[in-house]
Amino acid sequence: MAAFTVAEGTRAHRGLRWGSALLGAAVLILLPLLTGSVATIESFTQIAAYSVAILGLGLLTGHCGQISLGHSAFVGIGGYTTVILVADHGWPYLATIPVAVVLCLAAGALVGIPALRIRGLYLATVTLAVAALFPVLIDKFPSFTGGPNGKFAPQEMTAPDWFFIDPYTQTGPPTDHYYVVVAVAALMFLIARNLVRSRTGRAMHAVRDAPLSAAAAGIRVARVKIFAFAVSAAFAGVAGSLLVIQVPAVSDSRFDLYLSIFLLVALIAGGSASIAGAIPGAIVFVVLRTYIADWAQSLNLLSGRPDGGQIVGIASGALLIAFVFLLPGGVIDGLGRLRRRIVEIVPRAPRDWERHRFTAPPQPVQPALREG
Secondary structure (H helix, E strand, C coil), X not given: CXXXXXXXXXXXXXXXXXXXXXXXXXXXXXXXXXXXCHHHHHHHHHHHHHHHHHHHHHHHHCCCCCCCCCHHHHHHHHHHHHHHHHHXXXXXXXXHHHHHHHHHHHHHHHHHHHHHCCCCHHHHHHHHHHHHHHHHHHHHCHHHHCHHXXXXXXXXXXXXXXXXXXXXXXXXXXXXXXXXXXXXXXXXXXXXXXXXXXXXXXXXXXXXXXXXXXXXCCCCHHHHHHHHHHHHHHHHHHHHHHHHHHCCEECHHHHCHHHXXXXXXXXXXXXXXXXXXXXHHHHHHHHHXXXXXXXXXXXXXXXXXXXXXXXXXXXXXXXXXXXXXXXXXXXXXXXXXXXXXXXXEECCCCCHHHHCCCCCCCCCCCCCCCCC
């Protein structure tokens, strides 16, 4: 039994939702001010950026039922688009994000075309080939992409004049990057929430649960699948641009096949069918890619071994198995069960006029006509 019970749609329920949202916004705003470590602020910025990529993968896999192992290529397209436009053409950083969205929309739609004929492991193989092919294409055009040496932007991004942070204050580039990345990520989460609750989102859920029944109900399954791939790739492109805003450098090793695998692990850890699950998934991602990798590298340096990637791979596999057996719904599902032990949201009892809203009014009895 829960300690408190709140009826859905009541003033208490709305107050609980708005209070949670305001508390989360306050934490995000005050987070870089409460810590003085630059490395910690940069870790929070990475979490916000990677959460957008995991969110896009969740829209495709968790809400539409399509498998993708090629998300690193779309993240790389967004990152390279930002660096090329900033370094070679002098564009502002934020102005490159719409261009990355358009390019990734087109690339995602092209990759989604094979999903009309194949599914399951065969579709995963096609998307895996996309992730493996992207670094090869990057190295084939060194004059445009920088090749194996990578490409760098000549200057860091500062907060624009219209932003709520004064660019002339002593906040520093890491703090500016954090607020810009968090603002864009919050906008992407709002777009994803509205998309899932829209008619298109319900069509995606129908295609995920029963594609044949969805087609019989009049849903254009092919169009929904291509749309899911395109939108998912667009979210990944935004994440790539946000990563370049934090660190204005790209290379083929930054968007390799391991990135796609880690994104899938983070999606399962956070919760594949939840919008909010992208946040704990990103936390798991950054912990695996940063802290555990640094710890493994330090151990290898002490022991004289050159590489620490094996420890990160073992930790990722063990974590994936643990979440599949212990928390199949991810971290967000476990937090939901914990919340239901404290506060339970129950459906509101319908009022009298709502109970009889769809009941036809009684028809007056017509008097019988006498014959003769």
